[in-house]
Amino acid sequence: MTESDPERRFTAIYDEHRAQVYAYAVSRAGRQFADDIVGDTFLVAWRRLDVVPPRPLPWLLGVARNVIRERYRDEARQASLAAELRAWVTEAGDDPADGVAERVAVLAALGALTEHDRELITLVAWQGLRPRQAAQVVGCSVATYFVRLHRARKRLREALDARQVEITLPLQEHTR
Amino acid sequence: MNDLIRMVASSRPARLDENEDTRPDPASIMAHPQRPVARPASRRRLVAATALAVAGAVIVGGVAARTNEPGSTPSATGTTTGTRTGTPAPATARALLLAAAEQTTQDSSNGRYWRIVIEQGERLEVGPASRPYAILRKISEERWLPTGQQAAAGAVVARMLGARPVGAADEEAWKADGSPRQWRQGDVVITMAGGPRGVKMAPAGAVGLWLAGAPVTMKQLAALPSDPAALRKWLLARLDTAAEGPADYLLFVAGQALVTELPVRPAVRAATYRMLADLPEVRLFGAVLDQHGRAGTAVGYLRNGSETRLIVDGADGQALAQESWHGDTLLSYQVFESTGYTNEAPPMR
Structure with a gap:
């Protein structure tokens, strides 16, 4: 069986980055839509393989971001995302490992942020992007990115300090 | 990385990790043509967003308090009906849309503001999780867009109208849940009672007009062609760079925005109806009542089990509402209560 160069290249990109695109999709739209978003994103990558840069992750996340914005009805996505954020907290709470209280607090505080702030922080903390790459994903200059990240971090700190954990606690009661 | 970011990094939820066993083979993607000769076959997803870009502001304004009386809480959704109304029913979606185009001739294009109430x-x-249920949340929104060259600000006036369990089964599950009077969705609180009115002034260019996958300016809208073929071409060129999906579906969604909520000339609205009439996948749903009980005729575009419907008053070509359905379940709606130009000034508070 012979594989053409484009197929080899695409498969390599897919194998290397699918997990990261998936994680981004979950954090933006919840697990419910993640598979579809990842599928749509890589379909764009395949169709436009000629413009995919050598280090494709920021480009891929930028495409995923557009896919989410263009195609997922906002209310459906918000509901899915809300369920996702609740699950982060409840599932962190089930984990018997050390530091559970801190993880619950951090995830609850992240859930209390705006989507935009949360995206800025998680692109760095969970996707491991460098500032230039994160700026590319959200489509702003590096300077603007730093200002926004600074503000987002400040609000995360405030959310933690204000112990906004309680924002999600009523929902934990619901899950009994 | 500072401590805060490190703390977030070490709190990464396991849910972000995919189950590798169910990961699709990349060959399934490479089976598609590399060049966009034909747009890819439909992929599972809900209706594309004709996102109300102002929704964020709306929600913030409404979370604040619950002040009005519970008695004013809207009742659960009405269902559309098959009842016939006075106007003769069109036989096809095409006939309805062409008739609507014929009726769309005049309205007063003068006024300092374009005002729309939705x-x-x-x-x-x-x-x-053990017994989830559905609620229907309602929001009233007024948008004021300055029409002239003056540097007037636009405004968005929003009011939360409250939320209720949708049907009898939802009501039962809600009672079993302890009859909560508010629900939380991430950082948004939804209250059963409505909220006070909130006014958000917006710079003229920032009231959140959106067309065919991208923000659009009043100037661009004013320059839209009133010939159906030229309009279609304009939209397709824009969709080609701004959106992905079956072209006809994206045109339907863009057409909905043009006939319902965007300030365009009557001739452009008529051209939009004619363009929609030529889309082969648009089906006639029939005579319906919108969520305010107004009689009209619905056409729909079905995609993977979800249907986006446009309800038009065939008698005057006025678009009444749009709705999103999955099977027999109403997912969302927008009722266009009034649309037009005015010389009134927007409320300041």
């Missing part, structure tokens, strides 16, 4: 409803799944 009631939006959306179905949300809430409650415990």
